[in-house]
Amino acid sequence: KHFSISVIAGDGIGPEVMREGLKVVEAAEKLHGGVRFSYESYDWGCDYYLQNGMMMPKDGLDQIRDCDVILFGAVGAPEVPDHVSVWELILPIRRTFQQYVNLRPVKLLKGLESPLRHKTHDDLDFLVVRENTEGEYSNIGGRLHEGTPYELAIQNNVFTKFGTKRILEYAYTLAKKKQKKNMTIATKSNAINFAMPFWDEIAKEIAGHHPEIETNIYHIDALAAYFISKPEEFDIVVGSNLFGDILTDLGAAIVGGLGIAPSGNINPDFHYPSMFEPIHGSAPDIAGKGIANPIGQIWSVAMMMDHLGFTGLGELIIQSIEEVLQEGLVRTPDLGGDSSTVEVGDAIVHKFKQL
Amino acid sequence: KHFSISVIAGDGIGPEVMREGLKVVEAAEKLHGGVRFSYESYDWGCDYYLQNGMMMPKDGLDQIRDCDVILFGAVGAPEVPDHVSVWELILPIRRTFQQYVNLRPVKLLKGLESPLRHKTHDDLDFLVVRENTEGEYSNIGGRLHEGTPYELAIQNNVFTKFGTKRILEYAYTLAKKKQKKNMTIATKSNAINFAMPFWDEIAKEIAGHHPEIETNIYHIDALAAYFISKPEEFDIVVGSNLFGDILTDLGAAIVGGLGIAPSGNINPDFHYPSMFEPIHGSAPDIAGKGIANPIGQIWSVAMMMDHLGFTGLGELIIQSIEEVLQEGLVRTPDLGGDSSTVEVGDAIVHKFKQL
Ligand SMILES: CC(C)[C@H](C(=O)O)[C@@H](O)C(=O)O
Ligand SMILES: CC(C)[C@H](C(=O)O)[C@@H](O)C(=O)O
Numbered sequence: 001k002h003f004s005i006s007v008i009a010g011d012g013i014g015p016e017v018m019r020e021g022l023k024v025v026e027a028a029e030k031l032h033g034g035v036r037f038s039y040e041s042y043d044w045g046c047d048y049y050l051q052n053g054m055m056m057p058k059d060g061l062d063q064i065r066d067c068d069v070i071l072f073g074a075v076g077a078p079e080v081p082d083h084v085s086v087w088e089l090i091l092p093i094r095r096t097f098q099q100y101v102n103l104r105p106v107k108l109l110k111g112l113e114s115p116l117r118h119k120t121h122d123d124l125d126f127l128v129v130r131e132n133t134e135g136e137y138s139n140i141g142g143r144l145h146e147g148t149p150y151e152l153a154i155q156n157n158v159f160t161k162f163g164t165k166r167i168l169e170y171a172y173t174l175a176k177k178k179q180k181k182n183m184t185i186a187t188k189s190n191a192i193n194f195a196m197p198f199w200d201e202i203a204k205e206i207a208g209h210h211p212e213i214e215t216n217i218y219h220i221d222a223l224a225a226y227f228i229s230k231p232e233e234f235d236i237v238v239g240s241n242l243f244g245d246i247l248t249d250l251g252a253a254i255v256g257g258l259g260i261a262p263s264g265n266i267n268p269d270f271h272y273p274s275m276f277e278p279i280h281g282s283a284p285d286i287a288g289k290g291i292a293n294p295i296g297q298i299w300s301v302a303m304m305m306d307h308l309g310f311t312g313l314g315e316l317i318i319q320s321i322e323e324v325l326q327e328g329l330v331r332t333p334d335l336g337g338d339s340s341t342v343e344v345g346d347a348i349v350h351k352f353k354q355l
Numbered sequence: 356k357h358f359s360i361s362v363i364a365g366d367g368i369g370p371e372v373m374r375e376g377l378k379v380v381e382a383a384e385k386l387h388g389g390v391r392f393s394y395e396s397y398d399w400g401c402d403y404y405l406q407n408g409m410m411m412p413k414d415g416l417d418q419i420r421d422c423d424v425i426l427f428g429a430v431g432a433p434e435v436p437d438h439v440s441v442w443e444l445i446l447p448i449r450r451t452f453q454q455y456v457n458l459r460p461v462k463l464l465k466g467l468e469s470p471l472r473h474k475t476h477d478d479l480d481f482l483v484v485r486e487n488t489e490g491e492y493s494n495i496g497g498r499l500h501e502g503t504p505y506e507l508a509i510q511n512n513v514f515t516k517f518g519t520k521r522i523l524e525y526a527y528t529l530a531k532k533k534q535k536k537n538m539t540i541a542t543k544s545n546a547i548n549f550a551m552p553f554w555d556e557i558a559k560e561i562a563g564h565h566p567e568i569e570t571n572i573y574h575i576d577a578l579a580a581y582f583i584s585k586p587e588e589f590d591i592v593v594g595s596n597l598f599g600d601i602l603t604d605l606g607a608a609i610v611g612g613l614g615i616a617p618s619g620n621i622n623p624d625f626h627y628p629s630m631f632e633p634i635h636g637s638a639p640d641i642a643g644k645g646i647a648n649p650i651g652q653i654w655s656v657a658m659m660m661d662h663l664g665f666t667g668l669g670e671l672i673i674q675s676i677e678e679v680l681q682e683g684l685v686r687t688p689d690l691g692g693d694s695s696t697v698e699v700g701d702a703i704v705h706k707f708k709q710l
Contacts, residue, residue, distance in 0.1 A: 253580035
């Protein structure tokens with residue numbers, strides 16, 4: 001089997017961690033005789049913007065539309081307003097290719113310690129399913145009375161039945177397939193009194209179709225607190241675009257930091273390419289120093305393998321990461337070590353080849 | 356001096372913790388010869404709603420408009436949709452009385468341990484200043500195509516220059532007064548691309564007037580993660596209504612849980628009464644059991660004393676809470692003990708009288 005990957009390394013530490021991710025892709029090919037990956041790299045991002053006045057070419061989305069998957073690094077640079085950089089690159093990709101599921105494991109890898117004093121590996125292993133195309137990230141809004149003391153800005157949260165239903169249904173399907181026993185749904189229906197009761201209504205309807213799965217609906221504020229006090233109670237957590245975004249950075253923080261967390265932007269019906277990216281940003285403060293943690297990117301490659309049907313390869317990659325972490329010798333500074341991005345990547349690839 | 360307090364104990368555990376809060380008010384009066392408190396109790400809330408079809412009387416706000424301060428317990432019951440219960444009681448109070456500042460300390464009390472493995476008391480002591488009248492809690496929105504597959508719900512985030520400026524200015528004034536050295540501002544301007552760049556613009560303008568204070572603007576997702584990884588870097592954190600809401604429950608979680616965290620809904624110019632309430636909810640699951648932690652309510656009384664100019668009394672109340680916690684004998688179950696709400700209240704009052 002042959003798969004084509006569109007590689008968008010992007011800005012800041014994006015290219016640095018992407019290099020390590022691609023080493024793992026190549027190693028996977030060698031390990032698994034039956035699979036071939038080809039890739040095309042796209043130099044889109046903030047540098048491209050500074051030269052061309054746009055984050056990608058006008059026909060950018062068409063250029064990558066027919067690939068099998070997209071590997072993404074990170075986007076954002078101090079010189080470009082960040083609503084421009086994301087709304088002209090990553091968010092159009094998510095929306096145009098109907099990557100309506102943003103899948104983010106919150107799992108404490110072997111070899112890492114949680115910053116939560118009383119929580120162990122058994123307590124920290126769940127999945128966040130985030131809506132990825134609508135809601136709070138609407139791109140709809142504007143200003144009035146600009147330049148006066150009466151100026152105001154409005155932005156619409158837009159929740160459709162279509163969009164809300166499909167993400168909740170996906171979450172329940174996943175729960176059944178993986179035999180997860182409970183579902184946690186984020187809301188804020190008390191205060192966000194038009195959009196969120198709508199979300200809850202649909203949630204309750206779909207929960208009703210799955211009586212075998214215990215469902216809890218929590219307000220986002222309390223839920224954020226529960227990520228600290230009782231993460232062991234979660235199996236699958238589903239939330240809107242913004243709530244899922246906040247919960248997954250928080251989730252990353254409780255299992256070892258932003259540097260390790262991966263994500264999949266999934267188009268479940270495979271009509272369009274899905275996209276895999278670490279959840280961290282472009283981290284301009286450490287870009288160019290060669291010390292960014294490549295684990296988030298490499299774990300994202302593992303999720304990509306999963307998505308393409310090579311679950312075994314995905315597992316081996318994670319096992320390689322865990323063994324390197326357990327040995328504890330090669331770590332980037334964010335994990336308390338003094339190794340470089342390349343050294344960590346090499347160590348993981350080395351393990352991977354041996355497994 | 357004489358002060359009138361409107362007491363709205365509300366629902367669930369509200370009345371249980373309020374009783375303990377009022378004991379502390381009475382004790383304060385005895386301790387401090389020069390101050391008198393009178394109070395009027397209002398039975399508003401979900402029971403009132405179930406009898407009268409509204410959360411408070413039509414002229415409710417007028418009934419309390421002239422008091423000096425409001426002490427609030429909690430609102431919400433399973434029988435009443437929670438957007439009804441909050442939008443007919445607590446949120447109209449916050450908005451009508453221009454309590455535009457929601458002030459929430461995140462401080463690890465002596466005698467408590469943080470769930471964060473590597474963080475000590477020195478690391479956990481900052482203030483969250485939350486916008487409390489607009490933004491994501493707009494009460495503006497609606498639905499279209501109800502009952503069809505094309506149904507959608509829209510809710511507006513509404514940020515005014517007036518509202519945004521005043522909360523940021525308040526935060527900086529506080530920073531200068533308390534000689535705090537840095538300001539952290541929550542945003543999500545990359546994704547929420549109309550409302551949040553507006554917020555940032557105003558933030559940068561006001562930050563510009565305070566060059567002596569270091570300002571950092573972080574995206575809410577990263578900021579939530581930093582609450583776990585580097586809480587010691589914060590002095591004052593300011594955020595929108597929703598972001599402040601999420602951050603403060605998270606803040607409560609890292610310093611010992613929702614049961615202890617207090618808040619002040621402040622009208623800084625004293626044109627209207629300010630309101631003090633624990634940040635926890637009505638907790639229907641434990642209501643009636645007499646085991647709710649009254650510390651959030653009692654600490655809110657301390658904030659009320661502060662607000663009325665009796666800083667000394669406020670400090671003594673906090674000291675009393677801390678001494679009881681340090682002795683470790685009398686604690687409610689959420690803090691690992693088996694004492695009742697009343698026992699904890701009594702222990703704190705007892706200490707308070709001895710100091
Ligand atoms: C009851 C609810 C509307 C409220 C809020 O979100 O403001 C509560 O969570 C709080 O933080 O005081
Ligand atoms: C870059 C930004 C728009 C993005 C988001 O908020 O979705 C990022 O934080 C993420 O979580 O993937």
